[in-house]
Amino acid sequence: MNATERLLPADFAALAPFVEFWAADTAAARAHCRDISDEAGRAAFYNAAVDLVPQALAWLDARPLNGWDESEQRLMKLVLSFAHVALAVELHREEEPQHARNRPYMRITRAPADCER
Numbered sequence: 683m684n685a686t687e688r689l690l691p692a693d694f695a696a697l698a699p700f701v702e703f704w705a706a707d708t709a710a711a712r713a714h715c716r717d718i719s720d721e722a723g724r725a726a727f728y729n730a731a732v733d734l735v736p737q738a739l740a741w742l743d744a745r746p747l748n749g750w751d752e753s754e755q756r757l758m759k760l761v762l763s764f765a766h767v768a769l770a771v772e773l774h775r776e777e778e779p780q781h782a783r784n785r786p787y788m789r790i791t792r793a794p795a796d797c798e799r
Contacts, residue, residue, distance in 0.1 A: 688753045690760075694738055697760055700727045704767075705759040712759075716766040728771040731764045 689698045703719070704727055706712045716724070738761050742754060750758070 690753050690757050694734060694757055696730055700760060701756055704763040705756045706763060712763045712766050715763060716770060724767050724770050728767050735761055735764050
């Protein structure tokens with residue numbers, strides 16, 4: 683990435699530390715990130731993103747889907763990963779390790795978010 687490219691849109695720079703791990707390209711890859719993450723990593727991402735996700739969705743909705751630049755695409759990937767993490771943090775909580783043991787039997791192979799724009 684050259685100096686003129688941004689990792690994320692400027693308003694979402696607080697999420698930049700999470701891009702490398704959580705901005706996975708496919709639903710299966712995002713599920714895998716959740717599977718291999720630890721509780722502290724999920725909590726850190728969740729806490730950083732929870733208040734920014736509504737703003738991120740509004741920001742992305744205001745732009746044509748087929749016109750997103752790479753920083754906007756990364757932001758959407760983070761939002762999609764947040765959905766996986768929110769399930770673990772908000773719903774499964776201390777039972778997340780038990781749920782993780784069963785996920786290999788319900789593999790994600792394709793999701794609507796994986797379709798080309």
